[in-house]
Amino acid sequence: MSLTRLNQLYAVKLGSTLFHMLQDGSVNSNVQDLIETPVGSTMPLFNSALQVRPDLPFSTHQIKSALTLLGVGGGDAGIAKLLSRKIVNKTGPAAVGSSVHATWTASASMGVINTITASNRQRAVAQIRTLFLKSGATSALVYAGTATVDAYTTAVENFVLGPILVNGTILEGTNDFSLAFNPKISEPDDDYETEPVFTAVESTQPVISFSTTDPGIWSLHNTEFLTAGGALKVNLICQKINALREADAALKHILFTGGSGRIVCESVAGTKQLTRVKCICNSPDGTVAPITATLDGALVVT
Numbered sequence: 001m002s003l004t005r006l007n008q009l010y011a012v013k014l015g016s017t018l019f020h021m022l023q024d025g026s027v028n029s030n031v032q033d034l035i036e037t038p039v040g041s042t043m044p045l046f047n048s049a050l051q052v053r054p055d056l057p058f059s060t061h062q063i064k065s066a067l068t069l070l071g072v073g074g075g076d077a078g079i080a081k082l083l084s085r086k087i088v089n090k091t092g093p094a095a096v097g098s099s100v101h102a103t104w105t106a107s108a109s110m111g112v113i114n115t116i117t118a119s120n121r122q123r124a125v126a127q128i129r130t131l132f133l134k135s136g137a138t139s140a141l142v143y144a145g146t147a148t149v150d151a152y153t154t155a156v157e158n159f160v161l162g163p164i165l166v167n168g169t170i171l172e173g174t175n176d177f178s179l180a181f182n183p184k185i186s187e188p189d190d191d192y193e194t195e196p197v198f199t200a201v202e203s204t205q206p207v208i209s210f211s212t213t214d215p216g217i218w219s220l221h222n223t224e225f226l227t228a229g230g231a232l233k234v235n236l237i238c239q240k241i242n243a244l245r246e247a248d249a250a251l252k253h254i255l256f257t258g259g260s261g262r263i264v265c266e267s268v269a270g271t272k273q274l275t276r277v278k279c280i281c282n283s284p285d286g287t288v289a290p291i292t293a294t295l296d297g298a299l300v301v302t
Contacts (some may be wrong), residue, residue, distance in 0.1 A: 003089065007102050010085035010149050012058050014111055014130065015078030016068050020152045023125060025058030027082050027104040029141060048246045049193050053187065054106065054132040054141040058081055059125050061256060062157040063236065066113055066126045067293045074112035074183055074201040074202070080130050081105045083149045094292045096151045103147040106132035106140055123234055124159040124236055131185070134195040159254060160245075162235030164210060166217075166263070167302055173213025173274075177234060179256060180207045206291040208234065208258060208279040209266075217275055221265040225258065226277065232258035232279050235299055248299040256295040260284035 011020040030053040036046040060066060070077065084102040086094040094100050111130040118124035132140040164174045182205040188198055225232045238252035239245050246252040261281040268275045281290035 003098070003275065005161055006087045006089075007084040008087055008093070010083040010101070010247045011152070012056065012060070012130075013079075013083060013150060014079040014109070015076075017065050018150050018152060019058065019060045019065065021061040021155050021157060023059035023061070025056065025082055027054065027056050027141070029054050038277075049194065051189070053196055056080055056104075056106075056109075056130040056132065057128065058082075058130075059127050061123050061125060061159075061239055063116060063124050063126050063159050064157050064295055066128060067254070067295060070111045070113055072113070072181065072206070072289060072291055072293055073204055074110065074181075074185075077109040077111035077130050077168050079105065079107055080109035080111070080132060083147075099148055101147050101149045102127045103144045103149075105142045105144065106130075107135040107138045107142070108133040109117050109156060112183045112201060114183065115181070118159060118161040118177045118236055119175050120161050122160065123239075124161070131187070131199045132200065133199060134193060134197050136185070140195040156241055157185065158239040159236040162253065162299060163233075163238035163301055164212075164235070165233040165300070165302070166220065169248070170173055170301060171212050173211075176210050177210045180209075181205075182207060204290070206258070206281040208232065208256070208281065208291075209277060210234075211274045213272060213274060215268065215273065215275060217263070217277055218265050218268075220263045223263055224260065225263055226260040226284060232261065232263075232281070233300055237299065240279065241248060248301070251296045251298060253297055255297055255298050255300050257290055257294065258291050259288055261290065 032050045034050045037044045082104045086100045099269040114127045116126045161177045163170045184202045234256040236254040258281040264278045266276045
């Protein structure tokens with residue numbers, strides 16, 4: 001017996017944006033089953049599918065691409081695809097232009113960034129969830145086993161944690177940054193369709209957390225960082241290919257800004273006495289987003 005049907009994770013494509021710098025990715029059919037075992041019987045006599053809610057969660061280092069496409073609040077992800085590259089016995093991956101690869105496709109979708117994490121010596125990662133939708137007569141999830149996959153030639157989106165500022169001052173010894181957007185997603189069941197035709201982000205509650213060696217942060221425990229003197233700012237530094245990193249003044253970096261919110265010092269522990277800090281962000285006036293992302297900017301240190 002031969003083994004001819006073997007594939008490996010290759011890329012995720014949302015609209016025209018190709019995410020090839022992946023940590024993981026999967027398509028989940030999320031079928032809700034109806035199974036009937038009548039009273040007094042030991043065997044099921046009926047089963048069917050009540051509904052299907054396919055989605056595509058994946059993790060990527062392409063932070064800029066993710067924020068450009070989906071923003072901080074999620075949005076239309078267009079035609080969504082999980083691309084799987086065929087592996088050929090004895091020769092390895094098949095040519096990308098060959099019609100031998102596998103794809104799982106949604107002709108309509110909505111995507112949200114759940115979290116972005118980064119540290120000083122580890123690349124930033126975005127965890128994204130894409131929800132598949134039925135479009136007209138086209139099913140929410142379509143499989144094709146004779147497809148081509150997109151070629152790519154660069155992998156330049158690599159970011160690490162940069163300076164974190166509170167009240168216009170850089171905090172010392174910061175690491176282990178996490179930004180959780182906490183999106184609340186509406187997936188209504190108010191129609192007769194077995195596949196989803198509508199989804200939207202109802203709200204987000206951004207929370208930034210990080211560690212610091214600076215015990216002085218405790219002086220800001222349970223204070224509002226806007227009132228205390230200035231916005232919360234987190235830089236992600238862009239790494240430079242075949243070098244160290246982009247210059248501070250290079251228009252390559254990413255800045256997250258929380259305009260209003262509360263600082264909470266959750267704990268201090270360990271031999272290094274690290275303080276774990278949580279910053280709960282909210283809109284300062286009901287119109288400005290709780291957190292904003294500025295792409296392709298210089299490093300902000302004040």
